[in-house]
Amino acid sequence: MAWASYPTREEVDFVVIGSGAAGGIMAKELSSAGFSVVVLEQGPHLRPGDFRHDEWNYTQTEGLVWGSRKGHPQTFRRYEHEKAELVEGAPLGYAHNVGGSSAHFSGNFWRLRPIDFIEASVRGPIAGTNFVDWPITYEELEPYYTKVDWEIGLSGVEGPWDPPRSKGYPCPPMPPKSSGVLLERAAKKLGWTAYPEPHAILSQPYNGRPGCIHCGFCNGFGCEVGAKSSTAVTMIPLAEATGKCELRTGCTVSRINTNEQGRVTEVVYWEEDGTEQAQRAKAVVLSANGAESARLLFLSESSRFPDGLANSSGMVGKNLMFNGGSNVSGLFAEPINAHKSVATTRVIHDFYSIDPKHGFYGGGGIDARSLSRGLPMAAAMRGGIFSGARWGSAYKKGLEQEFTHTCSFNGHTTSLPLSTNNVTLDPEVKDKWGRPALRTTFMNHPDDFATMKFFMERSIELMDAAGAIQKTASYSEDGQRGGVHLLGTCRMGNDPATSVVNRYNRAHDIPNLYMVDGGSLVTSGRGQPTMTIMALAFRAADHLIQAARRGEV
Amino acid sequence: MSEPKLSRRAFLQQTGVAARSSLIALSLPMIMSASQQARAAQAMDAPMKALQPDEAAEFAAIAARIIPTDETPGATEAGAIYFIDNVLSTSHANVLPELREGLAALQASAQSTYGSASFHTLEPAQQDALLTEIERGSFFNTMRFLTIAGTFSLPEYGGNRDHIGWKMIGFEDRHMWMPPYGFYDADYAAKGE
Numbered sequence: 001m002a003w004a005s006y007p008t009r010e011e012v013d014f015v016v017i018g019s020g021a022a023g024g025i026m027a028k029e030l031s032s033a034g035f036s037v038v039v040l041e042q043g044p045h046l047r048p049g050d051f052r053h054d055e056w057n058y059t060q061t062e063g064l065v066w067g068s069r070k071g072h073p074q075t076f077r078r079y080e081h082e083k084a085e086l087v088e089g090a091p092l093g094y095a096h097n098v099g100g101s102s103a104h105f106s107g108n109f110w111r112l113r114p115i116d117f118i119e120a121s122v123r124g125p126i127a128g129t130n131f132v133d134w135p136i137t138y139e140e141l142e143p144y145y146t147k148v149d150w151e152i153g154l155s156g157v158e159g160p161w162d163p164p165r166s167k168g169y170p171c172p173p174m175p176p177k178s179s180g181v182l183l184e185r186a187a188k189k190l191g192w193t194a195y196p197e198p199h200a201i202l203s204q205p206y207n208g209r210p211g212c213i214h215c216g217f218c219n220g221f222g223c224e225v226g227a228k229s230s231t232a233v234t235m236i237p238l239a240e241a242t243g244k245c246e247l248r249t250g251c252t253v254s255r256i257n258t259n260e261q262g263r264v265t266e267v268v269y270w271e272e273d274g275t276e277q278a279q280r281a282k283a284v285v286l287s288a289n290g291a292e293s294a295r296l297l298f299l300s301e302s303s304r305f306p307d308g309l310a311n312s313s314g315m316v317g318k319n320l321m322f323n324g325g326s327n328v329s330g331l332f333a334e335p336i337n338a339h340k341s342v343a344t345t346r347v348i349h350d351f352y353s354i355d356p357k358h359g360f361y362g363g364g365g366i367d368a369r370s371l372s373r374g375l376p377m378a379a380a381m382r383g384g385i386f387s388g389a390r391w392g393s394a395y396k397k398g399l400e401q402e403f404t405h406t407c408s409f410n411g412h413t414t415s416l417p418l419s420t421n422n423v424t425l426d427p428e429v430k431d432k433w434g435r436p437a438l439r440t441t442f443m444n445h446p447d448d449f450a451t452m453k454f455f456m457e458r459s460i461e462l463m464d465a466a467g468a469i470q471k472t473a474s475y476s477e478d479g480q481r482g483g484v485h486l487l488g489t490c491r492m493g494n495d496p497a498t499s500v501v502n503r504y505n506r507a508h509d510i511p512n513l514y515m516v517d518g519g520s521l522v523t524s525g526r527g528q529p530t531m532t533i534m535a536l537a538f539r540a541a542d543h544l545i546q547a548a549r550r551g552e553v
Numbered sequence: 554m555s556e557p558k559l560s561r562r563a564f565l566q567q568t569g570v571a572a573r574s575s576l577i578a579l580s581l582p583m584i585m586s587a588s589q590q591a592r593a594a595q596a597m598d599a600p601m602k603a604l605q606p607d608e609a610a611e612f613a614a615i616a617a618r619i620i621p622t623d624e625t626p627g628a629t630e631a632g633a634i635y636f637i638d639n640v641l642s643t644s645h646a647n648v649l650p651e652l653r654e655g656l657a658a659l660q661a662s663a664q665s666t667y668g669s670a671s672f673h674t675l676e677p678a679q680q681d682a683l684l685t686e687i688e689r690g691s692f693f694n695t696m697r698f699l700t701i702a703g704t705f706s707l708p709e710y711g712g713n714r715d716h717i718g719w720k721m722i723g724f725e726d727r728h729m730w731m732p733p734y735g736f737y738d739a740d741y742a743a744k745g746e
Contacts, residue, residue, distance in 0.1 A: 053726055056706035061644045178735030185741075213729040224728070334736030339724060341734055376724040377705035381698065390688070391619040391697055392681065396627065396721065403722035404735075 012036040015281040020100020022537040023287030024231025029541030031245035040251040043096035051222030064095035071432030091482025092291040099232025106219040106343035107200040109531040113163040114138040130417040135503040144535040153229040156198030178336040179407035180346030183368035186465035194346040200229040214341035256300040283512035290486030290518035310507035319417035321524040322483025326411035326456035326475035330468030339374030362451025364413035411455025412527025416445040490519030505540035603642035614673035616700040636703030636712030655692025
């Protein structure tokens, strides 16, 4: 197999910016339909054999997530009247490599449910928020969720709360871990239902890839055998095999150029050594993620688009949502060894929608996990959860007991979309290319807090029912300061005055520009958004292919 | 990557101790084989890249109080100081000046409190007393960060020798695990729910 190769000055059908969860799918779908495609990816093309269990490197030095130490600083503030502070690391966390964050995610794949798409009309509006219905329904997206199940490769079993599905899972669920067993048994005592977590990780060989070997290094690491269904091992090889797709790695896009007719004409980027290039294209698919796509639209401003591309609504960058969370950790009498195998094997969705009689909006799920991602160094850094000691013999004894004998029940919850929570360009801080740094402004809505607290309380009940000897409980009481689910910043909608892309992910303002990533999500869901990001990508590609064949792009 | 000579579980089984108990007092010589001890001793003489010998002795003494050697090996046997020296000469060179400043302050307080500016020659109780005073400060926390990293990172970075850190907490870096992973899922499989 060989990648296609296109001269930059020759117009290709599509440039896809980003090769992650959405970009990888767009590249594969468009090239399989016979179109010429160039994919631009900032990071390297890492293969399964490149990934290692190297916690120091992945979390402290090089790693997949680029922060200030790799020349990509970010700033953060709570409110728009404040000056944003430079933040160590990356408050908006995403992996820079082929496959994007689908290479380092935990692969927990929840579909949205019918209620997610129509929740605002069912619940009524929430004052001060941009909480609205989606322009599409669950039924419209369902075939594409099924496409994700079978083309990306999922493991699971239909649960009691599953939304209607047209087909089962291609692979059976992962074997339960001790943490999942504790959650399931506790749920049963309380009259709730835990069921096997669906994963974008293969439990057995499928589509030419091997099953999971349960090494335990999923979250934040790449899969060494290719069992994790990242687009790097599912979609990208298929795109390459078409002979119509060229993948250019180490390429950082600086702007998208438009002409006098207001159409996108070319994508300008730097190669790794700083050489500037511009790839001409008939249309552009922007799949750089919920933070970078918005930044690139701002950076591509022109006299015709003074507030950034596709931003006549003023909604680009706004409605940033992360999904909230809560954590309840417990110490148990017997070994759990939560560091082995996948992050989580059981999930509870009895509280998908919290009863409105509680007086706030929200919902979510609870799953069972390791503490500190099951990583020995991270666990030791955190240390002394139950001993209270941070160093010395007591600290050491605490670690000896805690690493193997603890697990946590984590809440994953809704975030409300607010105009005041957003991604913008920092006026002062620049990245290594001289581009303004990503500036995050974020403070949770009161209902987000109430929801996180609600889930923490349910998890405490579960932890007690599970028989924990000791427990700790927390949620972001002061507000979240970042996240890895980057949602809402290019929201989908029917009205060009209040949304950025239409129901097919096409920019309202620019007919040959598509934004396809987490930015499209209108509401946050309950956590685990990648399944929906991928389904939206398959759907957008379907529409784009048809429109292109009709000559409408 | 080489497999650990003896997994924690295998060790506990061999010594006839129930594997599920994790708070067992074991003497250091039992845990460290003679060859391991010899290797640790030999390595201590290896040249430093970023640190002066006297600095290395002081930093190693601090690391030895953060993860002490008691019934089981600690930061000393794990060779955390070699990790620290390694990253201070590479990825974390920028924190060396701050560490030197912090050490000078610690030595000044050792001098005024105990009449000796040499931290590593103090009694452990005296060392702990001095460190407790600064345990919320940035110097101590950088030392804590580096000591823990040096005890729990891959041995190729210089520390975690013979996987001493990992064995301490019951972690084993295997490329493959099969169920059962722990007590409760084994029980679940046995009972069918």
